[in-house]
Amino acid sequence: MEEKKTLKEWFEEKSEWAKWKAQAAVDWCKDHKETIIVFGPVIMGGIIEIAKISTKRYTVNEEKALKERYIYDRSTGHYYEMKRKPKSSEWLQIEQRKQNGETLGWILNDMKLLK
DSSP states (O other): OOOOOOHHHHHHHHHHHHHHHHHHHHHHHHHTHHHHHHHHHHHHHHHHHHHHHHHHHHHHHHHHHHHHHEEEETTTTEEEEBSSOOOHHHHHHHHHHHHTTOOHHHHHHHTTOBO
């Protein structure tokens, strides 16, 4: 059986491997300068565009999740955290009760939708 390496030995091994890979990348760049000059800007533009798209998608999905999890009550100015998204029949009941003068917090609490 192999002996388990200590954390220091493991780190040193990975450090040597990373140094070797970095040196190989530097050597490749020195050998292929013309290729890098031609394709570098195109590749960097693609990487930047992918980063923009992925961050935009992440923020949109995060906002969508927050909208599904929280409901804002304009009359009181509070956000209420939900256990789950209300069904359409529950939304109708919420709207009807709001028109009768109840606050959103009381309604959601009665319906056991608050977290």
